[in-house]
Amino acid sequence: MFDNYTFTVAERFLRYVRIDTQSDPQSGSHPSTERQKHLGRLLVEELQTLGLADATLDDFGYVYATLPANTEKTVPVICFCAHMDTAPDCTGTNVNPLVHYNYDGGDIVLPDDPTQIISPREHPYLSMRKGDDIITASGTTLLGADDKAGIAVIMDLVHFLGQNPQLKHGTIRILFTPDEEIGRGVDKLDLARLGADFGYTLDAGERGTFEDETFSADAMTITFHGVSAHPGYAKDKLVNAIKAAAHFVDSLPKDEFSPETTEDRYGFVHPVRISGIAEKATVEFIIRDFVTAKLKAYEEYIKDKVEDTLTVFPGAKAGITVNEQYRNMKEVLDKHPEVTQYAIEAIERAGLEVRRSSARGGTDGSRLSFMGLPCPNIFTGEMAFHGKHEFVSIQDMQASVKTIACLALIWEERSPG
Incomplete structure (x- = not known):
């Protein structure tokens, strides 16, 4: 034809x-x-x-x-x-x-x-x-x-x-x-x-x-809240949200759970954007897997990493939001x-x-x-x-x-x- x-x-x-x-x-x-x-x-x-x-x-x-x-x-x-x-x-x-x-x-x-x-x-x-x-x-x-x-x-x-x-x-x-x-x-x-x-x-x-x-997909945003202070007089006062966010990202595994280390039917968590100042810093993630139920497990994993980070930076706080993208x-x-x-x-x-x-x-x-x-x-x-x-x-x-x-x-x- x-x-x-x-x-x-x-x-x-x-x-x-x-x-x-x-x-x-x-x-x-x-x-x-x-x-x-x-x-x-x-x-x-x-x-x-x-x-x-x-x-x-x-x-x-x-x-x-x-x-x-x-x-x-x-x-x-x-x-x-x-x-x-x-x-x-x-x-x-x-x-x-x-x-x-x-x-x-x-x-x-x-x-x-x-x-x-x-x-x-x-x-x-x-x-x-x-x-x-x-x-x-x-x-x-x-x-x-x-x-x-x-x-x-x-x-x-x-x-x-x-x-x-x-x-x-x-x-x-x-x-x-x-x-x-x-x-x-x-x-x-x-x-x-x-x-x-x-x-x-x-x-x-x-x-x-x-x-x-x-994939099924969610978006996840973690916002670290620090404590701002004049850097010249910041001893025992400043809590740097940028450092908290950087520590959190660095704590993610290097050999699993990421796009650069997975293929076929394995899902991942992937930071796509980081921004902020000493008082507040944000890390945006995409979460992906073929099995929708696994998204929750990935998200709980990230939340645990956030909690670990807060123990390293006393005085810091974090907010977490999760939004459905597609299934x-x-x-x-x-x-x-x-x-x-x-x-x-x-x-x-x-x-x-x-x-x-x-x-x-x-x-x-x-x-x-x-x-x-x-x-x-x-x-x-x-x-x-x-x-x-x-x-x-x-x-x-x-x-x-x-x-x-x-x-x-x-x-x-x-x-x-």
Whole structure:
């Protein structure tokens, strides 16, 4: 069905990544950065050009659009979703994407900073993409494949189905979200307005990957309160909250419970930000595990470390807050097996080997699933995300377009006449 189709996913992707859409975890606005709306406006314009007349960008930075059904069957409404923001971990300003055609399997030296080398030794998946056309940034920024590859895939799907009206599908809702990278991707989402029964995020990596399981996640903040005093006259008076916070962080184990020492199904506790002055210092954590019940054990472990620290700094006090971020989507998806079954069949129908995977992180689908929209995750080819070594294969993105096109057709085929 794609024999005579000219994919648009690469040209769209190259256009989208040039727009800076970094989110900001320190911002209290929705979206966290106004620049995310710059991409949103472009996407609305392109969707309307593709015939989706209701495409809109709301005040909170969400793009909604509808591809109407072209079948007489009663088909569940499915949603394809991707996020517009890029991670705050690495700059996304002035991204200069480069296409390395017919990749030769060797190191890719990024020209704007030749010390940045994308090597198949560090990224084994790159070896599997020899002969593909690989897109990277130029060495001074991230690329933004996470998740503009997903956006480009969905946009090319809309284009493909518009070019092939003989292919029957139900109503498809398009959703592009802001602030996914900072855990706020669905904070202001109008689920009733979306009006979908089931969803799929396009935000996974290797070709053929399907994720129906994510971490469960909490955020934890520890605030150390010291006693301020003039440093010249501080003897037996000053209690330095910065030193207490530093001691606490240093007391964390060096060989377990951390992202740098765990893999597969092992969770972690991870300090992500520390700030303060002598009177008050704050340490922010993220807590992750596939088994939701284990989060409580990790949090109790941290609380014990806090209590140990207070014994070392008499006069110091500490406050602790824990906030739920998201939960393992598998708890919901297991109740809707067809959502997974159809996705696996679609990957196979696209001619690919299925790679079942558990995401060591979360997606918008994690929270959407618990909001009433079961929503697993499908590959786009995005790799080495959140850093300057990020890359994506054009052929992977094209394979993703094929997959979700097959998925849309399968939902129609399996529905009653």
